[in-house]
Amino acid sequence: MVVLVRSALLLLLVGCSSAPEPKDWLYQQLGAETGVTQLVDGLLVEIEQDPQIVQHFKDTDIARFRKLLIEQLCELSGGPCRYSGATMQESHTGFQITQADFDNLVDHLIKVMTAQKVPVGAQNRLLAKLAPMYKDVVYR
Secondary structure (H helix, E strand, C coil): CHHHHHHHHHHHHHHHCCCCCCCCHHHHHCCHHHHHHHHHHHHHHHHHCCHHHHHHHCCCCHHHHHHHHHHHHHHHCCCCCCCCCCCHHHHHCCCCCCHHHHHHHHHHHHHHHHHCCCCHHHHHHHHHHHHHHHHHHCCC
C-alpha cells in the first residue's frame, strides 16, 4: 500500500512539473514577427534621436540594417528567421564604438521593450543573448 501511495505521489509530482519552455518562447514574448519588427523600428527612432550614437550610422543603408536587425533578433529569440548578415566583429570593425555608445544603445532597447510591454523576464533573456556580442562590437 505504501509503495502504491508513493508511486501515485511521484506520478502526481512529475505531472505537475513544468514542461520545458518551447524553443520560440522568447520570440513569442517579444510579440513574434510583428513585435520584433516594432522593437527594431522603435530602436531606429531612438538611434535617430540620439546625437551620441547616430553618428555611427551616417553611412549605413538603414533599410538593409533594419532588415538584418529584424533577422538577428528573430533568430536570437528562437523565431523562424535566419540572420544573413556579417559577423558582429566584421560589421563593427572601424566604427570605434565605445562602451558608453554600447550602453546607450542597450538603454534605448530597454526603453523600447518597456514601452511595448515586453515582460521584464523576456527583456532580460534577450539582453543576455545580446551581451556576448559586446566584445565584438566595442572598439578594440
